[in-house]
Amino acid sequence: MMKYVYGPVPSWRLGRSLGVDLVSGEKTCSFDCLYCQLGKTIRHFIKRQVFVPITEIVKELEGLPRLNIDYVTLSGTGEPTLAVNLGDAIEKIKGHFNKPVAVLTNSTMMHDSLVRKELSAADLVVAKLDAPNEEIFKLVNRPSRGITSHMIVDGIVRFNREYPRKLALQMMFIPQNKKEAAQMARLAKEIGPVEVQLNTPLRPNPIKPLTADEMAEIKKIFLNTGLIKVYSVYDVERPETRPLDEKEVRRRRPKE
DSSP states (O other), X not given: OOSSEEEEEEETTTEEEEEEOSSOSSOEESOOOXXXXXXXXXXXXXXXXXXXXXXXXXXXXXXXXXXXXXXEEEOSSBOGGGBTTHHHHHHHHHHHOSSOEEEEEOSTTTTSHHHHHHHTTSSEEEEEXXXXXXXXXXXXXXXXXXXXXHHHHHHHHHHXXXXXXXXXXXXXXXXXXXXXXXXXXXXXXXXXXXXXXXXXXXXXXXXXXXXXXXXXXXXXXXXXXXXXXXXXXXXXXXXXXXXXXXXXXXXXXXXX
């Protein structure tokens, strides 16, 4: 039985993705986003620690059968950069798979130079950025005390400056921030990621997703800034996958 490795799951940008959960257990995060598919944050953290021993991750990796995957992705029931063994995990995963490693992050720890260095070992870092200012940031992401919008943007900018060609931005659009699309597009252009992923919450959650037409209009706004690689969740088909353990997948990814 796998507790920390799950999938493969179909990802609209990463293809067949094998998940590795460095937090596991109850939802542990530095955000409590309005739209989170996992519900309310149970454990609010802004300090790094070990949640899952690296030996347990390695044991599960070694017990896996041969899999058809495109990426190994660090994600799951919480913010992966809160795990102090993030860098070690990326190293061990790369030693086990001849596949690219991605990290999905809410960007709260990217102000930390050590976290940026650890993230640099990944092939792709998908950083969340849902707001262009403090007011919308607090409304949509509901951060833990001490985290600011400026801190998020500054960390992302620093990472992209130090490790170009490794950063993608994922922006979640909901009714509460859709009017900020033009500001967010300008911000994305200034940051200059390898791609921008425009998302809206299609899995079960309290927030109504935007329609395909609404997301298409937002995509036009981003393309009009001169950004080239802009993708909408409605544009891309997910691949067929068969997870090793359906229950463990649904604990982290409720059905759409």
